[in-house]
Amino acid sequence: MRRRGCTLAVELKSWKELPVGGVIPGGATPELNKTGSWRAKRPVWNAEKCVHCLQCWLHCPDNSFFLKEQKITGIDYDHCKGCGVCAAICPVGAIEMVPERGGGR
Amino acid sequence: MVEIRWHGRGGQGAKTVSQILAQIVLREGKHVQAFPEYGPERSGAPVRAYDRISEDEIRVHSGVYHPDIVVVIDETLLESENTTEGLKPDGVLIVNTSRSEEEIRKATGFPGKIIAFDATKIAQEAGTGFPNVPMLGAVVAVLGTEPGIAEEELRETLSHRLSPEVVEKNLKAFRAGYDAAKGVYVGG
Amino acid sequence: MRKVMTGHKAVAEAMRQIEPDVVAVYPITPQSEIAEYYAEYVHNGIVKTELIPVESEHSAMSACVGASAAGARVITATASQGLALMVEVLYVAAGLRLPIVMALANRSLSAPINIHCDHSDAYLARDSGAIQIFAESAQEAYDYMIMAQKLAENAKVRLPVIVNLDGFTLTHSSQVVETLPDEAVKDFVGEYDPPYPLLDVDRPVTWGVFAMPDYYFELKRAQQAGMEAAPEAFLEIQKAYSELCGRPYKGFFEAYKLDDAERVIVVMGSTAGTAKAVVDELRDKGERVGLLKVWLWRPFPRAEIAEALAGAKAVAVMDRAISFGNLGALYLDVVSGFAGRPGPTFVNYIYGLGGRDVPMEHIAEVFEGLKEAETGELRYLGLRE
Numbered sequence: 182m183r184r185r186g187c188t189l190a191v192e193l194k195s196w197k198e199l200p201v202g203g204v205i206p207g208g209a210t211p212e213l214n215k216t217g218s219w220r221a222k223r224p225v226w227n228a229e230k231c232v233h234c235l236q237c238w239l240h241c242p243d244n245s246f247f248l249k250e251q252k253i254t255g256i257d258y259d260h261c262k263g264c265g266v267c268a269a270i271c272p273v274g275a276i277e278m279v280p281e282r283g284g285g286r
Numbered sequence: 287m288v289e290i291r292w293h294g295r296g297g298q299g300a301k302t303v304s305q306i307l308a309q310i311v312l313r314e315g316k317h318v319q320a321f322p323e324y325g326p327e328r329s330g331a332p333v334r335a336y337d338r339i340s341e342d343e344i345r346v347h348s349g350v351y352h353p354d355i356v357v358v359i360d361e362t363l364l365e366s367e368n369t370t371e372g373l374k375p376d377g378v379l380i381v382n383t384s385r386s387e388e389e390i391r392k393a394t395g396f397p398g399k400i401i402a403f404d405a406t407k408i409a410q411e412a413g414t415g416f417p418n419v420p421m422l423g424a425v426v427a428v429l430g431t432e433p434g435i436a437e438e439e440l441r442e443t444l445s446h447r448l449s450p451e452v453v454e455k456n457l458k459a460f461r462a463g464y465d466a467a468k469g470v471y472v473g474g
Numbered sequence: 475m476r477k478v479m480t481g482h483k484a485v486a487e488a489m490r491q492i493e494p495d496v497v498a499v500y501p502i503t504p505q506s507e508i509a510e511y512y513a514e515y516v517h518n519g520i521v522k523t524e525l526i527p528v529e530s531e532h533s534a535m536s537a538c539v540g541a542s543a544a545g546a547r548v549i550t551a552t553a554s555q556g557l558a559l560m561v562e563v564l565y566v567a568a569g570l571r572l573p574i575v576m577a578l579a580n581r582s583l584s585a586p587i588n589i590h591c592d593h594s595d596a597y598l599a600r601d602s603g604a605i606q607i608f609a610e611s612a613q614e615a616y617d618y619m620i621m622a623q624k625l626a627e628n629a630k631v632r633l634p635v636i637v638n639l640d641g642f643t644l645t646h647s648s649q650v651v652e653t654l655p656d657e658a659v660k661d662f663v664g665e666y667d668p669p670y671p672l673l674d675v676d677r678p679v680t681w682g683v684f685a686m687p688d689y690y691f692e693l694k695r696a697q698q699a700g701m702e703a704a705p706e707a708f709l710e711i712q713k714a715y716s717e718l719c720g721r722p723y724k725g726f727f728e729a730y731k732l733d734d735a736e737r738v739i740v741v742m743g744s745t746a747g748t749a750k751a752v753v754d755e756l757r758d759k760g761e762r763v764g765l766l767k768v769w770l771w772r773p774f775p776r777a778e779i780a781e782a783l784a785g786a787k788a789v790a791v792m793d794r795a796i797s798f799g800n801l802g803a804l805y806l807d808v809v810s811g812f813a814g815r816p817g818p819t820f821v822n823y824i825y826g827l828g829g830r831d832v833p834m835e836h837i838a839e840v841f842e843g844l845k846e847a848e849t850g851e852l853r854y855l856g857l858r859e
Binding site: 193194195196197199200201202203204205206207208209210 | 570571572632669677678679681683688689691693695699700
């Protein structure tokens with residue numbers, strides 16, 4: 182049986198094939214489940230305005246801010262669901278929420 | 287099977303001696319159960335504890351209704367509790383009292399064997415203050431248990447929580463209780 | 475070694491010998507002393523177990539679930555309202571296939587509030603997915619705690635196991651219990667090798683997944699497979715344990731003088747002991763009576779029990795809990811083994827609620843009552859009308 186999931190085309194397994202207790206060995210399920218497609222508004226980060234206070238990184242419920250050497254470097258649009266917490270928390274207005282125009286990222 | 291019912295008040299150690307008795311008869315190679323009756327427990331409230339002793343495996347898990355031996359650690363319970371309820375006519379009633387056997391018979395109306403002795407006085411003279419241990423001695427005598435086995439068990443058990451000096455005092459009290467009841471046996 | 479000990483102590487001794495990694499408990503009558511004994515062992519350094527004193531039974535089972543998922547061997551104990559509070563998380567433990575062992579000191583459920591024995595708490599967890607075993611004596615409680623550990627951790631089973639022992643009647647009563655040497659128990663239960671330990675950072679794993687309608691059903695069916703594997707594992711473990719201890723544990727139930735019995739009682743827990751004594755008395759008078767004492771209640775061995783009862787004329791199934799609005803749960807379990815085919819007459823007796831004593835006379839009354847009985851009758855034993 183083939184069916185389309187919300188983000189992935191998956192082969193549904195028989196009950197006999199499932200790991201005990203429904204665990205997912207290997208973990209990393211967020212890698213497979215790209216929640217970015219759920220987004221209605223996307224945060225746009227302005228590198229010039231950013232003061233790297235890391236409040237966005239701290240508050241993001243999806244861990245979607247890229248960080249390198251204590252500096253924000255961008256946003257993981259594969260997983261950002263567009264909740265807008267980052268834009269609300271940013272003290273310098275460096276994040277703007279803009280409507281998605283379709284096409285995911 | 288011999289069934290025993292202990293009457294005491296919360297804090298007097300009826301449950302404790304019922305359990306020590308179980309350990310003693312296990313040493314004899316017999317089967318045994320010991321269990322208290324649980325209600326709203328508080329110091330001073332009437333409590334009952336039971337022993338079942340048998341040569342064979344004991345499987346019954348019900349309460350004891352027709353004891354062979356009734357032990358009354360606190361004399362005041364003779365008035366407030368029906369201590370002889372269900373006691374077999376050929377059984378033994380053992381009471382800690384300063385009153386005589388005849389007086390206890392009159393008070394309880396029990397027709398069978400009665401052992402009346404002052405376990406409180408024995409405990410005071412031995413320096414322990416707890417009449418439960420001499421009462422245990424009396425029960426051991428009535429059961430026909432070899433006193434040496436009982437003393438061995440008592441010494442071992444009490445040594446876990448009491449100093450050697452206090453253990454010896456208890457053994458003295460135990461022996462006095464044993465002597466007070468010696469010669470009377472249950473069922474025979 | 476043969477010692478006089480309470481059911482509490484017998485369970486605590488088994489736990490000490492198993493020495494699980496984690497024990498998370500909240501005290502409740504008549505289970506408290508199990509927790510107290512174990513806390514003493516931990517305090518005195520006799521065991522290396524991490525004892526988690528939680529603030530409720532809900533937290534106790536939650537801590538057990540977390541610890542078990544992390545890869546720890548886990549034991550807990552509770553009773554009555556404690557299990558009621560725990561049961562939400564018990565379903566989680568079963569769904570996650572976590573081999574948590576629990577001693578359940580059977581006690582009634584409120585209201586009215588009562589601290590004494592019946593099986594309402596076990597019945598409450600009947601459909602939780604936990605395996606349930608009933609002990610007749612402190613000895614059986616000790617033995618089954620040890621066997622339960624292996625059963626829970628069996629690779630095909632992997633389910634929580636509840637060992638039921640009657641509150642007060644077994645927990646607070648001193649009985650002769652023969653314990654095994656510590657090393658023998660340790661060898662028997664062996665090292666626990668969890669398949670997906672959450673704390674193994676080299677092998678990451680996602681626990682507690684969300685399942686949509688496309689997977690929930692399959693996962694629940696897979697959980698049932700754990701139950702289906704339990705009977706075979708149970709028998710194997712019994713066999714190995716019997717060889718170790720010398721006591722005969724064989725089968726999902728104990729058949730007592732059942733072979734040619736015309737009238738039979740089916741019962742669980744300590745009442746079975748009293749019933750054996752009554753069977754002996756009546757047999758001496760030439761009455762063909764027998765007893766079937768259920769050890770393994772979940773999964774329920776309905777085919778085997780039906781086979782054992784097939785030759786009887788009348789059977790009294792005794793439930794120590796009311797399944798409000800229907801006949802007793804054990805009764806329905808037993809009768810289900812005869813679905814669609816003729817069998818003995820089956821009467822249901824509800825007995826012993828809230829610690830109502832079950833003297834031998836009452837058991838004799840049940841056997842007498844089986845002389846005239848109709849299938850489906852619901853009777854109350856020892857109740858004032």
